[in-house]
Amino acid sequence: MKILYDLPIRIKFAVVLIPLIVIIICFDYLQIRHNYLDYNDSERLNITLKLGVEINQAVHELQKERSIAIGYTSSEGIKFLEELKKQRSISDAALNKFYTELGKPETSEVTIRHNDELKLLQSKFESLKGIRGKIDKRSLQSSQILNYYSEINNIALNTVDLLINETRDKEIAQQVHALIYFLKAKEEASIERAIGTQALSSKEMNDELYSAFTSLVAKEQSYIDAFLVIADAESQGSYSREISGHDVEEVDRLRNIIHLRTTFDVEPSYWYDMTTSKINSLKKVEDQISERLLSRTVDLSSSAFRKFWSFVIVDIVIGAMAMWLMSIIVSNLLANVKTLEKFTLRISQGDWSSKVSIPTKDEIGQYAKTFNVMVDEINASHDILRKERDKAKFLYHNIYRVSMLVFKNIHQGIFLLDRNFKMSKLYSKAMEKIFGVNKIAGENFSNFMRPLIIPRDLEALEMFMRHLFNEDMDEDVVNQLNPIEQVKIFNEINGVVTTKYIRVNFTRIWGKNRIVNVMVTVSDETESVLLQKHLEEAEKQKKQETEQVLSILKIDPSVIRGFLYNSKKTLKSISERYESDKESDLKMLLDFTFQTIHSLKANAVVIGLEIMSEKFHSIEETIEKLKAKEVTGKDFLTVLYEIDDADKMIDDMNSMLRKVADVYRKYPSGGSVASNIMLVDSLERSVKVLSDKMDKPVDFFFKNEENLVLSGEQVEQCKDIMLQLIRNSIKHGIEDREVRLKQGKLLRGNINVELEHPKKNTLQIVYKDDGKGLDVSEIKDKAVKKGLITDYEAKKMTDKKAVNLIFENGFSTSDKVDEHAGRGQGMSLVKSLIEELKAKFKMDYEAGKYFKLVISLPFKDDAGKIEENEAIDS
Amino acid sequence: MSKKVLIVDDSIYMRSLVRSALEEAGYEIAGEAKDGESAIDLAMETQPDLITLDNILPDMMGFEVLKVLRDEGLESKVIMISAVGQQTVINKGKELGASDYIVKPFTSESLVEVVNKVFA
Numbered sequence: 001m002k003i004l005y006d007l008p009i010r011i012k013f014a015v016v017l018i019p020l021i022v023i024i025i026c027f028d029y030l031q032i033r034h035n036y037l038d039y040n041d042s043e044r045l046n047i048t049l050k051l052g053v054e055i056n057q058a059v060h061e062l063q064k065e066r067s068i069a070i071g072y073t074s075s076e077g078i079k080f081l082e083e084l085k086k087q088r089s090i091s092d093a094a095l096n097k098f099y100t101e102l103g104k105p106e107t108s109e110v111t112i113r114h115n116d117e118l119k120l121l122q123s124k125f126e127s128l129k130g131i132r133g134k135i136d137k138r139s140l141q142s143s144q145i146l147n148y149y150s151e152i153n154n155i156a157l158n159t160v161d162l163l164i165n166e167t168r169d170k171e172i173a174q175q176v177h178a179l180i181y182f183l184k185a186k187e188e189a190s191i192e193r194a195i196g197t198q199a200l201s202s203k204e205m206n207d208e209l210y211s212a213f214t215s216l217v218a219k220e221q222s223y224i225d226a227f228l229v230i231a232d233a234e235s236q237g238s239y240s241r242e243i244s245g246h247d248v249e250e251v252d253r254l255r256n257i258i259h260l261r262t263t264f265d266v267e268p269s270y271w272y273d274m275t276t277s278k279i280n281s282l283k284k285v286e287d288q289i290s291e292r293l294l295s296r297t298v299d300l301s302s303s304a305f306r307k308f309w310s311f312v313i314v315d316i317v318i319g320a321m322a323m324w325l326m327s328i329i330v331s332n333l334l335a336n337v338k339t340l341e342k343f344t345l346r347i348s349q350g351d352w353s354s355k356v357s358i359p360t361k362d363e364i365g366q367y368a369k370t371f372n373v374m375v376d377e378i379n380a381s382h383d384i385l386r387k388e389r390d391k392a393k394f395l396y397h398n399i400y401r402v403s404m405l406v407f408k409n410i411h412q413g414i415f416l417l418d419r420n421f422k423m424s425k426l427y428s429k430a431m432e433k434i435f436g437v438n439k440i441a442g443e444n445f446s447n448f449m450r451p452l453i454i455p456r457d458l459e460a461l462e463m464f465m466r467h468l469f470n471e472d473m474d475e476d477v478v479n480q481l482n483p484i485e486q487v488k489i490f491n492e493i494n495g496v497v498t499t500k501y502i503r504v505n506f507t508r509i510w511g512k513n514r515i516v517n518v519m520v521t522v523s524d525e526t527e528s529v530l531l532q533k534h535l536e537e538a539e540k541q542k543k544q545e546t547e548q549v550l551s552i553l554k555i556d557p558s559v560i561r562g563f564l565y566n567s568k569k570t571l572k573s574i575s576e577r578y579e580s581d582k583e584s585d586l587k588m589l590l591d592f593t594f595q596t597i598h599s600l601k602a603n604a605v606v607i608g609l610e611i612m613s614e615k616f617h618s619i620e621e622t623i624e625k626l627k628a629k630e631v632t633g634k635d636f637l638t639v640l641y642e643i644d645d646a647d648k649m650i651d652d653m654n655s656m657l658r659k660v661a662d663v664y665r666k667y668p669s670g671g672s673v674a675s676n677i678m679l680v681d682s683l684e685r686s687v688k689v690l691s692d693k694m695d696k697p698v699d700f701f702f703k704n705e706e707n708l709v710l711s712g713e714q715v716e717q718c719k720d721i722m723l724q725l726i727r728n729s730i731k732h733g734i735e736d737r738e739v740r741l742k743q744g745k746l747l748r749g750n751i752n753v754e755l756e757h758p759k760k761n762t763l764q765i766v767y768k769d770d771g772k773g774l775d776v777s778e779i780k781d782k783a784v785k786k787g788l789i790t791d792y793e794a795k796k797m798t799d800k801k802a803v804n805l806i807f808e809n810g811f812s813t814s815d816k817v818d819e820h821a822g823r824g825q826g827m828s829l830v831k832s833l834i835e836e837l838k839a840k841f842k843m844d845y846e847a848g849k850y851f852k853l854v855i856s857l858p859f860k861d862d863a864g865k866i867e868e869n870e871a872i873d874s
Numbered sequence: 875m876s877k878k879v880l881i882v883d884d885s886i887y888m889r890s891l892v893r894s895a896l897e898e899a900g901y902e903i904a905g906e907a908k909d910g911e912s913a914i915d916l917a918m919e920t921q922p923d924l925i926t927l928d929n930i931l932p933d934m935m936g937f938e939v940l941k942v943l944r945d946e947g948l949e950s951k952v953i954m955i956s957a958v959g960q961q962t963v964i965n966k967g968k969e970l971g972a973s974d975y976i977v978k979p980f981t982s983e984s985l986v987e988v989v990n991k992v993f994a
Contacts, residue, residue, distance in 0.1 A: 211894060215982070217887035222978030225930060225957040259887070 010334050017326065028315050035311055039304035041168050045176075046297040047110045048163040053290045054098040055163075056183060058125070059156045060283055061091040063190035064276065066149035069135050070142045070194045071268060074201035077138055079269070088132065095125055117159045124152045142198045150191060157183055164293075171232075172296060178231035179289050185223030186282045192216045193275035196258055200268035205261055213258060231289075238288045247277035336364040343371065352379050413522030416509070419469050421445045424517070434502060434524045436493045445520075452489040468506055468518050475508050482506060486525065501529040547611045548649075548656050559607045559682070559723060560657060567600050567612070568650050571643055578636065586631045593639060594623045606727070608689050612653070615646050679710070679719050686723055687751060690730040696737070696749060698730055703754040708763055714857060717837050718765060724830045725767050725853060726751060733771025733851050743848065745770065763859035768852040773845035776802045786810055803843065807831040877923035877993060878904035882913040882939065883955065884932050888978075892926055895982035896989065910934035914942050922950050924992060926985075927972075929956045929963050937966045944971055951992050955980075 007015065065087045072080040101107060102118065111118055131148050134140045140148075160183065164176050195213050199205040205213070228236060251274050254266055336358050343356035352375060358368035407414065407428040413435070415427035425441040432438055440448070446462050453461070460483035467478045484504045490497055503525050509517040574596055578589070601616035619642045626635050680702050687700035710718055734740075734749035741747060749770055756764040780794040783805045789797065797805075805811060806827040834841050834855055844852040879901045883889045889906045897903060904922040907913035910933045917925060925943075929936035940952055954967040954975040964975045973992045976985060 214887050214890045214894070218885060218891040219979040221885045221887060222957060222980075225978060229930075229957045259890075 009337050010330075013330050013334070017330070024319075028311075028319070031311055032308060032315070035304055035308035037168065039301050039308050041166075042172075042297045042301035042304055044110045045164065045167050045172065046294060046301060047107050048166070049290060049294050049297060051098070051101050051107055051111065052160040052164045053287075053294070054094070054101045055121070055156050055160050056286060056290070058091065058094040058098050059153050059160075059183075059187070060279075060286075061087065061094040062128075062149055062153055062156075063187065063193075063279070065091045066145065066153075067190065067194040067197050067272060067276075069132075069145050069149070071197045071201055071272065073135060073138060073140065073142050073145055074198045075268075079201070084135075091128075095128075098125075111163065114159070114162055117155075117162055121155055121159045124155050128152070146191065146194055146198075149194075150187075153187055153190075157187060169300060172293065172300065174230050175232060175235065175289070175293055175296075178227050178235060179286070179293065181223045181227040181230070182235075182282075182286055182289065185220050185227060186279065186286060188216050188220035188223060189275070189279055189282060192220060192255070193272060193279060196254070196271045196275060197268050199258055200264055200266050200271050203264045205258065205264070210261055217255060217259070234292060235285070235289050238285045242281045242285045242288075243278070247274050248281065250274040251278045332360065333364070336360060336368075340364065340368060340371070343368075347375065352382060411524070413524075414519065415440070416517040416519055417445055417465070417468075417506075418517055419515075421465055423448065430524075431522065434500070434522055435489075436491050449484070452491060453484065453487055457483045457487060464506075465518075468508065469515050471513070471515055479506060500524060500526045502526075544611065545652070545656070548653050549660070553660065559720065560609065560653070562720075563603055563607050563609065563612075564650050564654055564657070566603065568647065570596055570600055571647050571650070574643060575640070578640070586633070586636075589636075590623060590626060590631055590639075593643075594620060594627075597623065597643075605693070606686075606689065608685055612646075612649065615649055619643065619646060679715050679722075682719060683722050683726060683753065686726050687730070690727060691749075694730055696730055696734050697747065698734055699748050699750040700726075701750060701752045703752065706755070706757050708755045708757055708859075710763070710857075714837060717833050718855075718857075721830050721833050721855070722753065722765075722767065724826065724833075728826065729769040729771055729851065733769045733773070735772055739772075757859070761859055763857045765855045765857065766852070767855070768850055770850050773847045773849055773851050774803045774806070775847065779803060779805050783808070783811060803845070876900055876902045878902045878920065879989070880904045880907065880913070880917055880920060880922035880925045880950070882907045882910075882925060882931070882936070883928040884908050884930070885928075888928070888955075891982065892985060895985050898982070899986040899989070901989065908932075910936075910939045910942075913939050914946075917943055917948055917950065918946060921948070924951045924953065924973075924989065926953050926955055926989075927967075929954060929967075935963070937963060937970060937972075940967055940970045940972060953988060953992060 004012075004015070065084070068080045068084045068087050072084050102111070127148075131140075131145070135145060157180075161180050165173070165180070167173050167176060192213065195209060195216065199209060199213070224239075228239065231239070254271050254274060257263065257266060339356060339358055343354075346354065355372045355375065356368045358365045407426065410428050411430050413428055413431035415431060416424035418424070421444050423440055423443050423445055427440055431440050435448075435452070445465065446458060449461060450458055460481070464478070464481050464483055467473050467481060470478075482504070484502070486501065486503050489500050489502055491500065492498075501524075503523045505521045505523075507519045507521070508515050509519055574593055577592065597616050597619045601613050601620065604610075604613035604616060619639065622639055622642055626639070683702070684700045687698050691698035729751055730749075735743070735745070737747055740749065752766070752768045754766040754768075756766060758764050776799045779802050780789070780797065783789045783802075784791055784794050788805060788808050788811060794802075807830070809828045811826060811828060830853075831841075837855075837857060839855050839857045841856070842854045844854070879896055881889050881892050881896075881903065883892065883906075886908070889908070893903050893906065901924075904920040905916045907916045908931075910931045913925075913927070913931070927936045927939060931939070936954060936956075940954075943950070943952075951973045952967070952971065954964055954972045955978060956963055956975060957978050964972075967975065974988050976988050
C-alpha cells in the first residue's frame with residue numbers, strides 16, 4: 001500500500017488508467033469479435049443453409065423416388081415404370097444441383113469441418129446406382145428398398161442437421177431446430193406414403209407393416225408437434241396455411257382407412273397423389289422456412305457486418321476522443337504538478353524571486369495562487385528580517401563592535417556588577433592588565449578585591465556596595481563613601497609584588513525603578529602618582545638648581561670658585577681624617593667635624609651662598625643630635641652620608657659654575673660689562689651681608705663717572721681684592737656704633753670705591769673707608785705674636801714699615817676663625833693679587849679717620865670704550 | 875397382477891403406438907382418452923396404476939389435467955409425454971407429482987424402459 005502512496009503522480013495516473021484502458025480495449029475486442037463472429041456465423045449459416053436446401057431438395061426427390069420404386073416393386077413391375085424413370089432424372093438433377101453447390105469455393109471453405117459426413121453422404125448418393133439397378137432387376141423387396149432409401153435420407157437429413165445446427169443466435173438456432181423437426185416429420189410422411197402405397201398396392205397389411213405405419217404416423221405427428229411448439233409464428237402460419245384443404249383431409253381419411261386395416265379399397269395411385277400433394281405442401285412450407293432462414297441469415301450477417309463496422313468506427317472515434325481528452329487533462333495536470341514541483345524546488349533552493357503561474361481554476365491553480373500569496377508573505381517577512389538583520393549588523397558594527405573595540409583598547413578597566421556583586425562576563429581588557437589576573441568574569445567583587453586591599457577597606461567596600469544597590473540612597477551621597485576611590489593595591493605577578501595606585505568609580509545603571517547594575521570603572525593611576533612624586537622631587541631639584549644658579553649669579557664667581565675649592569678640600573680632609581683616625585676618640589672626631597663644617601658654613605654665609613650654608617647647617621644639626629648621646633661608629637655613617645651629599649652639591653655647583661662660565665665665554669666682550677655690573681653688585685651685597693652680620697651699618701658707594709670697564713681677568717682679581725678689603729674694613733676698620741658715636745662720626749660707616757682715569761693707559765681704583773685707619777702698635781703686637789718680627793724689631797720699626805707688615809704672609813688680625821674673616825688670608829692675599837695684575841698700589845691712612853688704597857692698573861683706553869658701545873648695542 | 879395403464883393422447887396413432895408397446899410389455903391398458911376432460915373422467919373411473927399423459931391436448935394442457943387429478947386425490951403414477959423443447963412443462967409436471975417423462979418422438983423400447991423404471 002505504501003508503495004502505491006509513494007509513487008509519483010504520473011505513475012499513479014498510469015496505475016489507474018492503464019488497467020482501465022486495457023479493460024476497455026479487451027471489452028472492445030470482445031465486442032468486435034462477437035460482432036465479427038455473428039457476421040461470420042450468419043455468413044456460414046447462410047452458406048450451409050443453401051447447401052442444406054439442396055440436400056433437402058435431393059432428399060425430397062429421393063423420397064418420391066423411394067415411394068415410386070416401392071410402388072413399382074409391389075406391383076410386380078406393372079405400375080410406376082414411367083414415373084420411376086421420370087423421377088430418377090429429377091432426383092439426379094437435384095443431386096447435381098447439390099454437387100454444384102458443394103463445389104462452390106465458399107461452401108467447401110465452410111464445410112471443411114463436416115468433410116467426413118459429406119463424404120459419407122456422397123458415397124451414399126453414389127450407392128443409388130446399384131440400388132436402382134437392383135430395383136430394375138426386381139431383386140429387392142419393398143422393405144429393402146424402403147430401408148436403403150431411408151438410410152440415404154437419414155444420413156442426408158443428419159448431415160443437414162450437422163451443417164445448419166451451428167449457430168450462436170438462439171432464435172435462429174430454434175428455427176433451425178424447428179426446420180429439422182419439420183424435415184423429419186416430412187421424411188416420416190414420405191415413408192408413410194411409401195408404406196401406404198405398398199399396402200394399397202398389395203391390398204394387404206401385415207402386423208409388422210401396420211405397426212411401422214402407426215409408429216410412423218405417431219412419429220410424424222410428434223415431430224410436427226415439436227415443430228409447432230418451437231417454430232415462430234410465421235412458420236406456424238405457413239404450416240396452417242399450406243397444410244389444409246382437400247388433399248390434406250384426403251390423406252387423413254385414407255390414413256384412417258389404412259389404420260383401420262378393414263378394407264384396402266383405395267387406388268394406391270390416389271393415395272400416392274394425395275400424399276404427394278401433401279408432401280409437396282410440406283415441401284412448400286419447408287421451402288418457405290428455409291427461405292426465411294436464408295433471408296434472416298443474410299439480414300443477420302449484414303446487420304452483424306454493419307454492427308461490426310459501426311462498432312469499430314464508433315470505438316475508434318470514442319477511443320480517440322477519450323485518449324485525446326485524457327492526454328490533454330493528464331498532461332495538463334502533470335504539467336501543472338511539474339510546474340509546482342519545479343517552483344517548490346526553486347523555493348527550497350532559496351530562490352524566492354519568481355512566482356508560479358498556473359492558469360487553471362482547479363485545485364492546483366488554487367494551490368498555485370495560495371503558494372504565491374505564501375511566497376509574497378514569506379518574501380515580505382524576509383525583507384523585514386533582512387532589514388532587522390541589517391539593523392543588527394549596523395548596530396553590531398557601529399555600536400557593539402565599537403564597544404568591543406573600546407573594551408579591548410581602553411586603558412580603563414570597565415565592568416558591570418549585578419545585585420549579587422558578581423562581575424559581568426564582559427569587561428574591558430585593561431582589567432586583566434591592571435589586576436594581572438584572567439579570572440574576572442562572574443567573580444564576586446569583594447572576593448576579587450580581598451587579596452588586594454587591607455581588611456578595613458574591604459569591609460567598607462562590602463558595606464558601600466550594599467548601599468550602591470539601595471535605591472533609597474542618593475548616588476552622590478553613596479559615592480562619597482567609596483573606600484577605594486583611590487587605593488593602593490598589592491599584587492603579585494611572577495612572585496614579584498608590585499604596588500599600584502588605582503582609582504575605582506561606581507555608576508548606577510537603572511532599569512525600571514530599580515538599580516540593575518553598577519558600572520565600575522577602574523583606572524591605573526600608578527604612573528600619575530609616581531609622576532607626581534617624581535615631579536615634586538624634580539621641582540625640588542629644580543628649585544635647588546635655580547637657587548644654585550641664582551647664588552652663583554649673585555656671588556662673584558672667583559669667590560664661589562675659591563669657596564668651592566676650599567670646601568671640597570676641607571670635606572675631603574674630613575673623610576681622610578675619618579679613614580686614618582679610626583682608632584681615635586669618636587667624640588673628638590665629632591667635634592672636629594663640627595668645627596670644620598661650622599667654619600665652612602661661616603664661609604658660605606660670608607659669600608652669601610645660602611644654599612650651601614643651609615646644607616652645612618643641616619649637617620651641623622645632625623652632628624648636634626649625635627653629640628647628645630653615646631657615639632658609635634655607625635652613627636658616623638649618617639654624617640658621612642650628609643657630607644657626601646654636600647660634596648655632591650659642591651660638584652653640582654662647580655658644574656653649574658662652569659656652565660655660567662661657558663655663557664661668559666660665549667659672550668666674552670659683553671661679559672666684561674656684565675662682570676663690571678656684577679662686580680659692583682657683588683661688592684654691594686658683600687658689604688650688606690657683612691655689615692648685617694657684624695651689626696655695623698655700612699653704606700657702599702661706587703663711583704665710575706667715566707664708565708670705565710675692567711677686562712674680564714681684571715674684574716675677577718679686582719673683585720677678590722675688593723672683597724678682601726671690604727672684609728677687613730668692616731671687621732677691623734669701621735668701629736662699633738658706640739665708638740663712632742663717641743668720636744663724633746656718622747653712625748653709619750661708609751666704603752667708597754672709585755674708578756678713575758688719571759692718565760693714559762692707566763686705570764685707578766681708589767678704595768677708601770671711614771674707619772679707624774691702621775693701628776701701628778696693634779700691627780706690631782700681632783706681627784710679634786705671629787712670629788713675623790721680634791719685639792726688638794718692632795720697637796725699632798718705623799710706622800711706615802710697620803703698616804706694611806699687614807701684607808706679610810701669615811698675618812691675621814683676627815684671632816677667631818669665623819666665616820667672615822676667612823682663613824688668615826688677609827692683606828697678603830691682596831698684595832699677591834695686585835702683583836698678579838701687574839698693578840701698583842699705594843696705601844694711605846689716618847688713624848681714627850680713614851683707610852685708603854689706590855691701585856693703578858694698566859689700561860687700554862680705546863678698547864674699553866668700544867666694548868662699552870658694543871655692550872649697549874647688544 | 876399386471877399394472878393398469880391409462881393412455882392420454884389426442885393422436886390415435888400415438889395412442890395405438892403406446893398401447894401396442896405396453897401390451898407387448900405385459901401391461902394392462904385401462905383405457906384411452908383423447909382429451910383432458912375424458913382423461914379425468916376415465917382416470918377417476920378406472921383408477922389406473924399409471925397414466926401416460928400427453929401434454930398437448932385439444933381442451934387443456936397435460937399438467938392441468940394432472941393438477942385436477944391430484945386435487946381429486948388420485949395417486950396414480952404419471953409419465954408426462956412431451957414434445958421437444960417443453961422443459962418448463964416437464965418441470966411443472968414433476969412439481970405436481972409426475973414420476974417421469976418421455977420426449978416425443980420416442981421408440982416403443984424407450985417407452986417401455988421408462989414405464990418399467992417407474993414401477994421398479
